[in-house]
Amino acid sequence: MRVAVITFPGSNCDDDCHHVFGDVLGKETISVWHREVSLPTGLDVVVLPGGFSYGDYLRTGAIARFSRIMPAVANFARDGGTVIGICNGFQILCEAGLLPGALIRNRSLRFICETVSIRCETTGSILTQKLQVGQVLRVPIAHAEGCYQLDEGGLQRLEDEGQVLFRYCAPDGTVDPAANPNGSKRSIAGVMNAGRNVFGMMPHPERISEHVLGGVDGRALLEGLVGI
Amino acid sequence: MKAKIIVMPRKEVLDPQGEAVRSGLHSLGYEEVAAVRVGRYVELDLDDSVPDAESRVKTMCQQLLANEVIEDFDFIVEP
Numbered sequence: 001m002r003v004a005v006i007t008f009p010g011s012n013c014d015d016d017c018h019h020v021f022g023d024v025l026g027k028e029t030i031s032v033w034h035r036e037v038s039l040p041t042g043l044d045v046v047v048l049p050g051g052f053s054y055g056d057y058l059r060t061g062a063i064a065r066f067s068r069i070m071p072a073v074a075n076f077a078r079d080g081g082t083v084i085g086i087c088n089g090f091q092i093l094c095e096a097g098l099l100p101g102a103l104i105r106n107r108s109l110r111f112i113c114e115t116v117s118i119r120c121e122t123t124g125s126i127l128t129q130k131l132q133v134g135q136v137l138r139v140p141i142a143h144a145e146g147c148y149q150l151d152e153g154g155l156q157r158l159e160d161e162g163q164v165l166f167r168y169c170a171p172d173g174t175v176d177p178a179a180n181p182n183g184s185k186r187s188i189a190g191v192m193n194a195g196r197n198v199f200g201m202m203p204h205p206e207r208i209s210e211h212v213l214g215g216v217d218g219r220a221l222l223e224g225l226v227g228i
Numbered sequence: 229m230k231a232k233i234i235v236m237p238r239k240e241v242l243d244p245q246g247e248a249v250r251s252g253l254h255s256l257g258y259e260e261v262a263a264v265r266v267g268r269y270v271e272l273d274l275d276d277s278v279p280d281a282e283s284r285v286k287t288m289c290q291q292l293l294a295n296e297v298i299e300d301f302d303f304i305v306e307p
Contacts, residue, residue: 104244
């Protein structure tokens with residue numbers, strides 16, 4: 001099992017991801033600079049971490065998607081490799097067209113840094129295979145552009161195909177507008193592609209995978225990704 | 229040549245900036261403002277020697293300057 005964490009200029013969660021996959025989960029983890037044109041061989045998982053790649057210029061993720069490494073990431077995904085984008089990584093995957101939708105400025109126009117509740121919507125993915133549908137996780141978010149947008153037809157396709165991974169919810173699991181921190185359509189906090197091998201989520205599971213950091217609600221997700 | 233490009237959030241997309249500006253104008257007393265949309269204006273200085281400026285600018289918009297999932301664009305190319 002080999003994991004690669006891509007660092008873009010402005011990534012700031014790359015070390016956290018490297019630490020969790022490498023030190024906490026004990027998997028061989030390789031850092032990859034965005035100017036590389038190929039991924040390491042024998043790779044199982046590619047992680048696009050959070051941060052502010054290219055200063056969020058133009059739109060979040062809009063410049064990073066043209067990084068030299070991205071064609072290799074797209075090929076890896078097309079061949080069935082597991083790719084996860086967390087926060088800015090989710091924004092990059094949407095801009096690259098590897099995930100449906102787009103993420104725009106929060107409804108409040110504010111940067112939100114807090115712990116929220118999210119509800120698992122499907123167990124039909126390696127990311128969520130260790131959870132149960134309806135299970136509530138407490139996970140940190142930290143973003144200014146996390147408001148998920150997609151046209152109604154696209155949203156319906158996501159729902160019909162079971163591609164919604166998580167929704168923001170109240171602590172008891174109720175999905176209501178008051179528990180939606182950023183205005184996302186249908187309270188969506190994470191989605192996957194139709195092939196069920198590319199994942200994007202705004203909350204940060206890597207920040208809540210050790211007891212010393214306040215909990216392990218995110219750990220089951222990352223364990224699922226690397227087959228623990 | 230100059231390309232003048234306007235990128236706007238699509239009608240069905242939430243525009244929190246526009247909503248904040250509308251509320252600001254209302255508090256200044258401009259009650260007649262029913263709705264505000266805030267977009268982006270981009271100007272490109274183009275080398276005259278490249279043909280097909282119009283179609284190239286359109287492709288630039290589609291590839292980078294606008295995200296058609298959430299935005300519409302319009303442009304003119306001037307001598």
